Amino acid sequence: MRVICLLVLAMTVWAEVPSGLAIRNARVVTVSGAVLPKATVLIRDGLIEAVGADLAVPADAWLIEGEGMTVYPGLVDALSTLGQDGRPGGALPAAGLAPAPPARGPEDRPRTFSWERVADKVRANDPRVEAARGAGFTSAMTFPNNGIFAGQGAVMNLGDARPSRLIVQSPAGQYISLSLGGGRGFPSSLMGVIAYIRQCYIDLDYYKQAKAAYDKDPKGRTRPEYDRALEGLAESPRLLFPAVSLSEIDRVLRFTKELKQPAVLYGLHEGFRATELLKAAGMPVIVSTKWPTRQADADPDAVETTRALETRAKAASTPGLLAKNGVKFAFSSDGQTATEMLRGVRKAMQMGLSEADALRALTLSPAEIFGVADRMGSIEKGKIANLVVTRGDLLGERPRIEYVIVDGVKYLPPVPPAVPAAKELTR
Amino acid sequence: MKWILVLPAVLLAQESTVIQNATVYTATKSAFVGSVAFTGGKITAVGGKIIVPPGAKIVDGTGLHVSPGIIDSHSHIAVQGFGVNEGSVSVSSMVRITDVIDSEDIAIYRALAGGVTTANILHGSANAIGGNNQLIKMRWGVTAGELMMEGGTKSIKFALGENPKRQGNPTPQSGGVARYPATRMGVEDIYRQAFTETRAYQKAKADFKAGKTTMAPRTDLKLEALAEVLEGTRLVHCHAYRGDEMLMMMRVAEEFGFRLATFQHVQEGYKIAKEMAAHGVAGAGFSDWWGYKMEVADGIPFNMAVMTKKGVLAGVNSDDAGLMRRLNTEAAKAMRYGGLTEEQALALVTLNPAKQMKVDHLIGSIEAGKSADLVIWNKPPLSSYAVPQKVYIDGKLYFERDKDMSDRGRRAAAKKALEDQLKQEAPAEQKKGGVPGRRGPASEGTAQ
Secondary structure, three states: OHHHHHHHHHHHHHHOOOOEEEEEEEEEEOOOOOEEEEEEEEEEOOEEEEEEOOOOOOOOEEEEEOOOOEEEEOEEEEEEOOOOOOOOOOOOOOOOOOOOOOEOOHHHOOOEOOOOEHHHOOOOOOHHHHHHHHOOEEEEEEOOOOOOEEEEEEEEEOOOOOHHHHEEEEEEEEEEOOOOOOOOEOOOOHHHHHHHHHHHHHHHHHHHHHHHHHHHOOOOOOOOOOOHHHHHHHOOOOEEEEEOOHHHHHHHHHHHHHHOOOEEEEEOOOHHHOHHHHHHHOOOEEEEOOOOOOOOOOOOOOOOOHHHHHHHHHHHHHHHHHHHOOOOEEEEOOOOOHHHHHHHHHHHHHOOOOHHHHHHHOOHHHHHHOOOOOOOOOOOOOOEOOEEEEEOOOOOOOOEEEEEEEOOEEEOOOOOOOOOOOOOOOO | OHHHHHHHHHHHHOOEEEEEEEEEOOOOOOOEEEEEEEEOOEEEEEEOOOOOOOOOEEEEOOOOEEEEOEEEEEEOOOEOOOOOOOOOOOEOOOOEHHHHEOOOOHHHHHHHHOOEEEEEEOOOOOOOEEEEOEEEEOOOOOOHHHHEOOOOOOEEEEEOOHHHHHOOOOOOOOOOOOOOOOOHHHHHHHHHHHHHHHHHHHHHHHHHHOOOOOOOOOOOHHHHHHHHHHHOOOEEEEEEOOHHHHHHHHHHHHHOOOOOOEEEEOOOHHHOHHHHHHHOOEEEEOOOOOOOOHHHOOOOOOHHHHHHHOOOOEEEOOOOOOHHHHHHHHHHHHHHOOOOOHHHHHHOOOHHHHHHOOOOOOOOOOOOOOEOOEEEEOOOOOOOOOOEEEEEEOOEEEEEHHHHHHHHHHHHHHHHHHHHHHHHHHHHHOOOOOOOOOOOOOOOOOOO
16 A cells, blocks of 8 residues: 555656746846846746746746846857767777887878767766766867877767767767877878878868769779778868967968868967967967966076066967957866866956857857857857756856756766866877 | 059159168179168169169168078978978979978077078988978968968979888888888889889870870879979989989980989089089988988088089078078188089078079079078178078068067067966866977978
């Protein structure tokens, strides 16, 4: 009898789980439009069902009384390795196999993993995901970062559902590093790396032509050799190029123009020196919030150049200057924790970035840069319900986060565990 | 009538400058006291007496000396990114110095302060066939894209001797892997192989163009550059010391039907000057230093003078950011050793390198129509007391010694202010190391 009663009770509770969520009478910062001083946000099936004042709350919705609270779109880390295990991507030689012989030229496709998709490897139990969510982040662009062509990144939501539910967009772009990575053989210099990338895009054009010609009339033709490296490039919607110093920014702007590929720059600590160049190029950029500091173990007697000092003093003024010049930008954690990243954003705000521009760079701008602004990045009807509910300013010194909503699922902020920042090799 | 009205408007739009009453060294004829006028980046008039355009800015050159900007045909400054060699392969003609120019290298400003206005930035000498070079002008303060010389010729670096064969022997650094070749014979073989491959590539392209094949060959950047060498549209600047190797290189070039532009370093040029003149290759090297390794043992300070007298187009260059700043005195040594005239000696670092790089229609001497790349010196330019006072590139003043000196106090104060500001912010920042603003020295000289 007792068992039956419990069963009935349990069934009743199950039946009453609301399918919707409503945040009533809160201040709503939509980012895409005006700030609504007192409005209701309705959420159903993981999406924003409606936003506006005087909306009726459906009977089957959980209700959050939003009086005194602010609703923001969830924050976005525009370039990270969230959801990947500690070991950076890229294929490692299988156990027992000898390491590959040194590459002798571009034909050997050195340090190339362009076909690998990080979406295939993402896992939700990366402890950094929960920490980021606790700080108000609901999405991240996660990219492999090992190799000249490191592979295809993805836009993922920072929920705790199974990984396949978290991916918003894949592939989101090809991650390029202009480093040597300690490899032997070709390329052994920056000019070699650039020559390799240039040759790959020439090869890609040729590969497409050869395949098309063969498909049209295969009889009597030698079939083109399958090239996974070029297949990976062919499906890359955009290229992510590192550019930190003025020289690098100038170089990559010229190079991407030559490649005729859509590109996004990342790094940008000397962006304050390159605002005119960036404005003229009209290329979106991702600014690392890991502002340069003097190395802790630097010789205290070492003489630094004025230029190096100036870079340290002014790097954080870059976002404000980009906003003034109409350059589209987003922020990346660059290996920092979410809390450190937001501290970096606040430093940029102290150096001239307005709060509205900072918020946009953490929400709608990254969504636009990665081509997903039609589904996320702002509080609009029909978009994915990724929200942060706070008391007080989200970007203030001590944000008080009440709820974080990812794909319509409500999370209470955890007591943030001390998660050491994973070492990232983003350059 | 209309014509008369338009002309002054053009002149007003582009400000003219006239350096008056200076001793002028044109690099083509003996020095004289007179004027140099320039408008819109080009020299418009030079002579003892010239017509001063209305509204021109007058620079009083009384007691001063004007020479063409110094041209360094062999430099490795302003290169970024893990060295100046793509040393993994013996044929690296796919790489371009153009891609890695660093406009922020302070060596550019220092070269400018030494009167250098143009330099050919070369790939290193680790490979038999190196990378493509880039001519830059010392326009300190602009971006890398704006440093590149307009109308500059394309060129590639070759290298003979010890350097390209050094990696033939496996070392711990090379991971126990040896790179072919290990001998001077092997270096020669590299050229034959590469150009044989290039000819086959050219033929495959020609066959496709003629409709003999259905698919063009894949565009190969490595062979494209070498095809340009065979076609004569890309100059070859070849690192070389020994006479026997230079003779080999000329024979190989003639076999494949092209001419070398220069031998760089060319320490034994005096031994084979007649053969060099017959091939038409120029000699670009140091003034009077040698013996820093075995294959350089036979250098002599008379090299430039001997080559000049035997009809070789000779030039002096630096291969070094420091030496680059006093190329004027390096050139002057050819007057002491070998008795070149003043004009001949000055031409070693101005007109001759311009000719060697096939840009003498643009730069290299003070002649109407050429770029206004000019140096105003306090003493005759070949004097060891000469110090550049003003340096113009394309008529624009890029260096002014007085201004540099008077600015030093202001710059020191600005630096102090930055240091103080950073010290105040330091406690919050001292937690972790970050990306330094600038990584390491950008340019590294290669082994000679």
